[in-house]
Amino acid sequence: MRSPLIHRSPMPGLGLSMGITLMMLSLVVLLPIGALLLKGAAFGAGNIWETVNRERIWAALFLSFRLSFFAALFNLVFGVMLAWVLVRYRFPGRRILDAAVDLPFALPTAVAGIALTALYAPNGPFGSLAAAVGWKIAYTQWGIFIALIFVGLPFVSRTVQPVVEEIEREVEEASATLGASRFHTLRRVILPMLMPAALTGFALSLARAVGEYGSVIFIAGNIPLKTEIAPLLIVIQLEEFNYDAATAIGIAMLLISFAILLVINLIQVWSRRRIGYV
């Protein structure tokens, strides 16, 4: 007899599917991150701190996280709008637009980077318009910002879309019958329902942007202290066969990201409690 503490699920295959899940998770996610941490442990916390605690590295880390944050914020606003439009309105070309949202996932990031650079370089179609009024986009922080928006956009709209689909029109109609203005309905009824999903999308978009290398490297300019992203520093250390320093920067990024994601999770828990969703 089995222990009474373990209730057999009426659905078969728990053991097998759990085994496969854990194995895949370990192989694909936990092992590489574990290997990184193990390598870092061998290097030592003091050495890691010494490697990372340099002005140029802080500058790159600050740049990466700051621009990723702003790009994720941009995606939060426009991703929610995009999801709303795609679900709520019917217009010609909607399905094509809906499919196009996923393209940043499918496109090799290097291709995206080269395409964006071609568009925003001073002699490109958008870049030349900007240059006419004295703006530079490619090879500045604006270029990095645009590339990070591009790679992160689908996360918000794709997490919010199903939630928008779930919202019943009756809720809005009830709000209107009770005399609320449209803005009031949006602010007090719709947005709170979307917020948990939107925050998840924000976190995903942020996380993706922080580690992004392929698309950013072509548009960034890569000038130390100005447009050098943190992942490039890792590549530079690898180029010198300096695996320890590369590991140190990798661990620094991992810790900062973990802290940020933790904060976002706490906000999510808080916002769910506040509006009564579980």
Add this chain to the structure above:
Amino acid sequence: MFVTPPLAGPPSAQEPIAAARRLTVLTGGSSLRGTLSALALALIGLGAAPAPVHAETLLNVSYDPTRELYREFNEVFAKWWTDQGNEAPTIEASHGGSGAQARAVIDGLDAQVVTLALASDIDKIAEAGKLPADWQSKLPHNSSPYTSTIVFLVREGNPKGLTDWGDLVNEGVEVITPNPKTSGGARWNYLAAWAWAEKNGQDPQEFVGKLFKNVPVLDSGARGSTTTFAQRGIGDVLLAWENEAYLALKELGEDQFDIIVPSVSVLAEPPVALVEGNIKNDEQRKLADGYLNFLYSPEGQALAYKHFYRAWDDSAANPEDVARFPKLELVGIDHFGGWSKAQPEHFGDGGIFDQIYVPK
């Protein structure tokens, strides 16, 4: 999610290709168990290369700007090899940033031959035990079948009137070069500027610092910089491998760019070597030896000339290809104490190049 792909510079696709080539395709049974075991076997198959069954294969791991050279060289060599009464070999070439390529070989990319931008990259492979430390003495001319140098590519008519290194630090001149931290070619650029400053009585460190302050974009590899300069229209001058400069002229139109040869430049010796540790049998060794020696044959040297490299033996080369190269003062890596000294001193962590960007 925080995985940084181990790629430097333009993406080199050799790893996925290598993996795909080795993927053992199995047809699983109809049961779940059969499918799972087939999946498991396929996963194991990712790591194990099946024994070669037909003609010999050869993988040449090279750096970026040799793409065109080896595309043609591999064809000519395969034909010559078959004419010698051998079975037709399968020759593959992989290109990418020189350092990234070296790392791929250290980490297990099955290359029998490496043809990289810097001797120090091959030294690293030697340190990992894949080839003997004295590899550079095994082939003629320091194991460099062809050499190159660094020249300036400027826009047609040379609007800023740039003629030598000294002009590059002028106010308002934008210089395009890849990042010496990630590009072998860019290290030669830097050293060439250094050598010029030394010969012209300037403080080389200060001069090179000023030069890099004029660089608006630091691409990670030589090809990326060529694209930035030629296609995106950024900068007034591109510091380029001589062969890249000629290639840009050929591909993008002679009416758009001019080549300026400075008074002093570097003698860049991209070396080649046999990776002992990856040789599986005598047949493959024979093929790899033949391949490297053919680089030194009159035909191989003619191809190097044709692809804008300065080679040693012009007996079979087209005289036009040879006449293209002007004479100039060339400074070799020995002047800087060899790569084992120059690399850490100039390009290492906290080295002279890093100090250029230290915030004041």
